[in-house]
Amino acid sequence: MSLNNIFAISGSALSAQTVRLNTVASNIANAESVASSADQTYRARKPVFEQMMTEAMRERGWNASDDGLEASSGLGVHVAGIVESDAPLQPRYEPNSPMANEEGYVFYPNVNPVEEMADMMSASRSFQTNVEIMNSAKSMMQKMLTLGQA
Template identity: 95%
Template sequence: MSLNNIFAISGSALSAQTVRLNTVASNIANADSIASSADQTYRARKPVFEQMMTDALRERGWNASDDVLEGGSGLGVHVAGIIESDAPLQPRYEPNSPMANEEGYVFYPNVNPVEEMADMMSASRSFQTNVEIMNSAKSMMQKMLTLGQA
């Protein structure tokens, strides 16, 4: 595998983890929002990652050598979509709330802040790991250039 492919693979992972971090931030920001009906209540969102196969990489302009692609293995990741959680919403009896429905209930999102913080830490560490991989590849390329001049 060439070092250029490492940049493409890590770059795709960085983009995917950025979407994941933004989704977590949106979930945390809306964790305490309320609505008077279940239809209007914010629902937790999760990105769905998908392995990019070689054809998808070529369509995106990334150059991967044919010997690397022979096995048909994936060479990156992208966000296939963002889905809403189907976990139940949290109806609470708060008749004094201006958002309460006729029965006195307000609906809170199905966002679990502890789960979201753990997801944020995981995404952040994955992002950091991919940055370190890119820095290592960059360092190896610089050393190869130095050896070529000797």
């Protein structure tokens, strides 16, 4: 695998972690929103990652045969979709709330702020690791250019 492909692979991971951070931010922002029915209540969202295979990378302008890789090689990650959590919502009896239904209940999202913060830290660390990988690859390329001039 050439150093150029490292940028494509790490770049795909950076994009995926950006989506992950955005969904975490959306979940945290909506953690205390209320609704008068379960159908209108915000539900926590999670991105689903999928390994990009050689064919998907070829569609993006990269050829696996240039590096002698097999067709089944994993060459990056992308977000296959964003799914809503099926965890139960939190109905609370708050009859004085303007959002209460006829029975006096309001519905809170199924967002767990502690889980979201842990997910945010994990995504942030993954993002940082991929930036470091790209910086290392850049440094190696610069050293190769220096060696080529000698």
